[in-house]
Amino acid sequence: MAKILIVEDEADLAKLVRNWLEREHHLVEVAESGIDALTHLQVNRFDVVILDLMLPELSGMEVCRRYRQALGKTPILMLTAKDTVEDKEAGLDAGADDYLTKPFHLKELSARVRALVRRGSNQPNVTLQFRDIVIDVNEFSVTKAGVEVHLLPKEFRLLEFLVRHPNHVFSAEELLSSVWESDTPALLDTVRGHIKRLRKKLDTPGEVSIIATVYGIGYKIEID
Numbered sequence: 001m002a003k004i005l006i007v008e009d010e011a012d013l014a015k016l017v018r019n020w021l022e023r024e025h026h027l028v029e030v031a032e033s034g035i036d037a038l039t040h041l042q043v044n045r046f047d048v049v050i051l052d053l054m055l056p057e058l059s060g061m062e063v064c065r066r067y068r069q070a071l072g073k074t075p076i077l078m079l080t081a082k083d084t085v086e087d088k089e090a091g092l093d094a095g096a097d098d099y100l101t102k103p104f105h106l107k108e109l110s111a112r113v114r115a116l117v118r119r120g121s122n123q124p125n126v127t128l129q130f131r132d133i134v135i136d137v138n139e140f141s142v143t144k145a146g147v148e149v150h151l152l153p154k155e156f157r158l159l160e161f162l163v164r165h166p167n168h169v170f171s172a173e174e175l176l177s178s179v180w181e182s183d184t185p186a187l188l189d190t191v192r193g194h195i196k197r198l199r200k201k202l203d204t205p206g207e208v209s210i211i212a213t214v215y216g217i218g219y220k221i222e223i224d
């Protein structure tokens, strides 16, 4: 499960790819132009950017170059209708991590996205564990003491995010921008509500909560 930015001006294709990736439990946002993409990248953290080469005004190549110049680290998968060695090399020189030629199979896109998420992640393991909780990122499942716990997609994503950044305190605002799509009307109360439900589902009665509250600052998961 990853947070993905699609940069594509062809609305039908953007919608097709978005729907496909959402069915695979990813969080997806769409930018329709290069400028729009750079704005998204300034404001939000993404795991992968799917960047079309042919965009109005600012080309995908230029977006890539500017983003890397600004020290943006998110892996970039570049899409293009052109299939020449020169274009591929130019894309990789501009800072793209991988390259896919249109038309492509959606399953091929998924495989490339998965590979880039693994590459961009500090913890390549698809299984995350702390205390008696095991998170299987590929299977989209969570167990506590060996018993499966049902989490809603955003609860899962929030838990995964906190566990992937152990001992780091995040404000509700930071969690909102990291876990939720920026075009949804989620509020800080939504974040607090999700934290509360995660605690209810995963805390052990009589023990300290799995998610620590740092008063006046935010939340963290402590892992030794």
Ligand code: CA
Binding pocket: 008, 009, 010, 052, 053, 054, 055
């Ligand atoms: Ca295009």
